[in-house]
Amino acid sequence: MKKVFSRPRSLRKVPFHYCPGCGHSIIHRLVAEVIDEMGLREITIGVPPAGCAVLAYFYFDFDMGESPHGRGTALATGLKRALPDRLVFTYQGDGDIAAIGTAETIHTANRGENITALFINNACYGMTGGQMAPTTLLGQNTTTSPGGREGLRDGYPIRLSEMLALTDGSAYIERTAVNSPVNIRKTKKAIAKGFKVQMDGLGFSLIEIVSPCPTNWRMSSHEACQWIEKEIIQYYPLGVIKDVTKRGQGC
Amino acid sequence: MLINTIFSGFGGQGVLSMGYIFAYAAMSDGRNVTYLPSYGAEVRGGTANCTIVISDEEIASPVASSPEFVVVMNNPSLLRFQNVVQSGGIIFLNATMIDARPIRGDIELFEIPANDIAKELGNERVMNMVMLGFFIKKTGLVSREAVEKTLEDTFSPRGKTMVTLNKKAFMEGHNYD
Amino acid sequence: MRGNHVVAEAAIRAGCRFYFGYPITPQNETPEYMAAALSKLKDGVFIQAESELAAINMVIGGSMAGVRVMTSSSSPGISLKQEGISYLAALELPAVIVNMCRGGPGLGNIAPAQSDYFQATRGGGHGDYRNIVLAPSSCQELAELTMEAFDLADIYRIPVIILADGMLGQMMEPVEFPDHKNPKKLSPKDWALTGAKGRPGRVIRSLILDPVLEEEHNWKLMRKYERIQKKEVRYETFLLGDAKMAVVAFGTAARIAKGAVQKVREQGLKVGLLRPISLWPFPEKVLVELGKRVKLFFVFEMNMGQMVEDVRIALGRDGDIHFYGRPGGVVPTPLEISRIISSHYLRKRL
Incomplete structure (x- = not known):
C-alpha cells in the first residue's frame, strides 16, 4: 500500500496540546512541512515566544531557543549574527510581537536583520486567558475590554505588518490566514517564500498569520473560521504587503 | 616617592590633555602612574580637572588627598584648589586668565602668562602646552625628552604642524623664567 | 589606557x-x-x-x-x-x-x-x-x-x-x-x-511548568x-599580618582605603585591608578566620552600606563592625578615610 500522508521529520511524535480548533497545530505542521521540503531541518534554529506557542519546542524536532516575552527578534538577531548561514525564525503571538516586543520588532526589521518572523494574530492573549491584545478588533469583547474594545479608551487595533513594510530593511511581508483550506495552502506558500527570502540573504521577512482562537472567542471552531472571514480579514486584509523580489511592489 | 598633581581649568582649555601628556611621559620614564579625569555631562565650557599620581612604588589611591602640585588655568580653579594644596606645595598659575592670587602663606606660587605666550606663537589654544613646559621645568618630575616623544606620538596623527606647534609651545614654557 | x-x-x-x-x-x-x-x-x-x-x-x-x-x-x-x-x-x-x-x-x-x-x-x-x-x-x-x-x-x-x-x-x-x-x-x-545536523533537535528553555521539575532545576x-x-573566591590582603583592625573595601573604594591604611600605618597604627575581588562568591570564610584574631572591623563603601551586610553575616552578632559610606557619586580622599580609621582605632585603645 502506498503511504500518502505522514508526519513531517521536523515534528516530534507527540500529540499537540493546543485547544480544539486552535490554529497553532496547523501552523506548526505547515512550518515543519516547509522546512522538510526545503531540506533545512539541520540548519534551522527556531525561537518560540512566551504565549501559547511557548511549548512549540515539544513539537518541533530541530534546535529551539526560548525567548523572553517580546524579545524574540532581538534574540534571533544574536543567533543569526553568530551563525549567519542558518535558518533562524521566530514564532510570536500578537501580544508578544506587537505589544511588549514592538520596539525589538521594528528595529530588527529596520536593520534588515536576515531572519523570518512568524506572527500569529489571534486578536487576543490566548495563554493568559483571553485578554485584550493590540490586535483585538474594535467592539471585540475580551476579559480586559468588557463591553467591547473602544478606540479612544483602549487604543485601536494595530497594523504591525503595514508599519514594518515602511522600514527600508524589511524584504518580504505578507498576511495570510488559516481559516480555510485555500488560505492554509497560501499560508504554507508564504512561509516558504519568507524562508527563501532569508536563505537568499535579502533581509527581514515576516508572515502574519490570522489564526482562530475558539476557546477565548467563545465560539465553535466553525464559527471562529467564519468570524475570521467576516470580521478580522475586513480590518486586516490578506495578501502580500511588501516584496522586494518584485520591483514596484514595496511601499 | 609619591607625587600628586591636579590640573584644573575650563573645559576646552586643554586641561585633560595636559594631564594626559604628563602622565604618558611619566609612564615612558618607567614610573607607576594613574590618570584620573573629572568628567562632566557637558563637553565644552564646564570646569575640568584631572589628578595624576606618579610613584616609584605601586600606587594605592588615584584620588589625591592633598596634592603637592596644583596647576590652575582659570579663576574658579584657583578658588577651588588653593586650599587643597599640601603645605609647602606649589601652585602653578595662568597669569593671563587669573587676577586673584592665593592667600595662603605656606605654599609657593609660580606664574606664567600662558595665553599671552601662546598668542604670540599664533594659536592661543596651545596655552596648555606652554603651561606644561613651565610645570615640567620647575618640578623636574619627568624628562623633557619623554614629553617631547609623547607630544610626537599624540599629535602626529593630526599632522606635522600640530607636532611642531605643540613642541614649540612646550619649549616656550620650559624656557620661561 | x-x-x-x-x-x-x-x-x-x-x-x-x-x-x-x-x-x-x-x-x-x-x-x-x-x-x-x-x-x-x-x-x-x-x-x-x-x-x-x-x-x-x-x-x-x-x-x-x-x-x-x-x-x-x-x-x-x-x-x-x-x-x-x-x-x-x-x-x-x-x-x-x-x-x-x-x-x-x-x-x-x-x-x-x-x-x-x-x-x-x-x-x-x-x-x-x-x-x-x-x-x-x-x-x-x-x-x-x-x-x-x-x-x-x-x-x-x-x-x-x-x-x-x-x-x-x-x-x-x-x-x-x-x-x-x-x-x-x-x-x-x-x-x-x-542546527540539528545528524542529531535530534536541541532545546534551550527556562519554562518548566511542573513545580517538581522546576524545583529540581533550582537545585x-x-x-x-x-x-x-x-x-572561585578571590580576594587580596594588605598588611593584615600583624593588624589589630581590618578595613574591608572593594573596587575603587579599596584603592582609597589602601591609601588610607598607608597613612595610618605611618602613624604606627596596626591596620590592614581585606579587599574582596569576587563579590559573589563573597570571601566569607576568610572573614571568619580573620575575625578570630582581629577584633575591630571597618567597612568603607561608596554607598549607604551594602557589602557591610555580607561582612555582618560572616562575622555574626559578635563582630565589632563599623561602617562609613559616601553615596551619590562622591569620592572621598584617603585622608578623610584615614581620619575615620584612626578615630575608631584610638577609641578602642587597641
Missing part, C-alpha cells in the same frame, strides 16, 4: 567577537572601542541596539549559538538588562556583563558609585539565582578579570558581572595585556544551538553555585 578601553580590548583578547550595547555615560568608550575594533575583524559583530533590553537579548541569542559575547552599561541600563540576566541564569548561558556603576537611584548622576552591589550579588532580576561578580580595582585588574570572566562564564555556564564604577572606567593606568585567545580554538560547547543551579562558592 583608559579603563573603558581596557575592558573592550580585554574582551577581544579573550576571544569575544560579539558585542551588543546601548550608549550610557560613563561607559561609552567601551562600545566605541568595540565598534572600531570589531569592524576591523572578519568575524567581529557590533550592534548598537535600540534598547538595553534588545541588547541583552541579542546577548542571549549569541550565547545560545555558542559564541563569546559581551554587553556593557551603567546602573540605569543594568536595571533594564535584569530581565535578560535572569533568563541567562535560568537558561544556564555564559555571558559577560560590565557595569560601570554611577550614582543613583533613578537617573542619579554620572559620578562613580558602588550602589549596585546588592543588585549584582543578589541576582538582580526575578527568581532565585546568582551571578559571579568580579570587582576590579585597577586598570590592570580590569584587563585580567575581564578575560577571566569569559572563562568562568563558559566553565559554569553563568552570567559574570564585572562590577566597576565610572572612576575606573574613566581613569588611565599602564596595562600589560595577556595574549590573545583564538575564538576558534576555545573548547566547543556541546549544548549550543547550531541544579544551587549545586552549581555551591561549587562556585568553594572554588
